[in-house]
Amino acid sequence: MKPTTPAAEDYLKTIYAHTEWQPDPITPRVLATRLGIAPSSVTEMVKKLAADGFIAHVPYGPLTLTPAGRMRATAVVRRHRLIETWLVRELGYTWDEVHDEAEVLEHAISDRLLEAIDAHLGHPTADPHGDPIPAADGSTARVPAVLLADAPPGHAGTVLRVSDRDPTILRSLADAGIGPGSRLAVVDANTVRLPAGELHPLAPDAAGAIWLTR
Template structure:
């Protein structure tokens, strides 16, 4: 049976893992504090405790990295969070911009037995409503080889693989614009003199995306392959 940890510990390792899930920039205690909305001094003390428990490695003023045990715990929590988000959307009529906060609460409360039943009821989904991969029971996770939409070359055709759920207002805006997970987009290019990033929808309509959207949308070429992480 997996080791039981306090809620705060589970939240910390989940945020540490999530920070580098879609990009390679390591997380520091100051960035972690900003993500958690806590004082830097409190986060530093907690990171020391996590290191004592063997969940993280941390060099003062350097990056915080998960140990194998920390990674396993983070994946267990992400599985819970993302399955719950999917469950709320598919069975309770929640929209994709409403589920994050609910899942933050429920992920600590559900038993493993109920979570597995939810997984089976949903047909063992591999991703949540935002395109984030759902870890399997064994801790494996398959993620598409996606990059930020802004890195796509002019004239290329890409498919939206993931949209960050950190800003519910942005999710609502993109959905209203016709851009969700699996939407195919043709990259028209940037407007001159620092203008917007133009994409074309399957309907032929064009959308002008700002920097906030470009920092939140990951896309992949349709022939892109996936990689497995354990």
């Protein structure tokens, strides 16, 4: 199908990401905010992406990916997450430092290099934040998860994923030794209990960034 530019890939990726952990489709306004650009710019690009068959859009309505669009989006997400994993595993980056670098490289590496990195890393299925890495065919292994902020007090589970949006939260959790795979129990919206039994206060907004097993 049509080739995609870096800018277009960012749109598709952001639309995809919006529905990855919650169901409502994204609106132009939210997309503009996430991308840090003006709403009118979104209108314009949306027109092109719709014409190319990557998104479905009725005027004044929300934005949804077509199967072709979802394919492109997962391809970009795959790149992004493999690059993050590579930076952490091979080059000494910490999980709060990888996002910006991956944001650029995801548009620059060839398929050849992508698959070489994938093989080099042993075909990982999750990135350092616990986000699933889509397979080359676009398929993703999804696990049911609850946002810590939505979990009832007393709920105990394993950390599946931590949103990479706020590096501050990532650093505070790393300092506490909390990451994907950690066991913890919810005490209240701002406190968790660690396996050893001690209570740990969460950084502001951290409860809205941590997903636990159901």
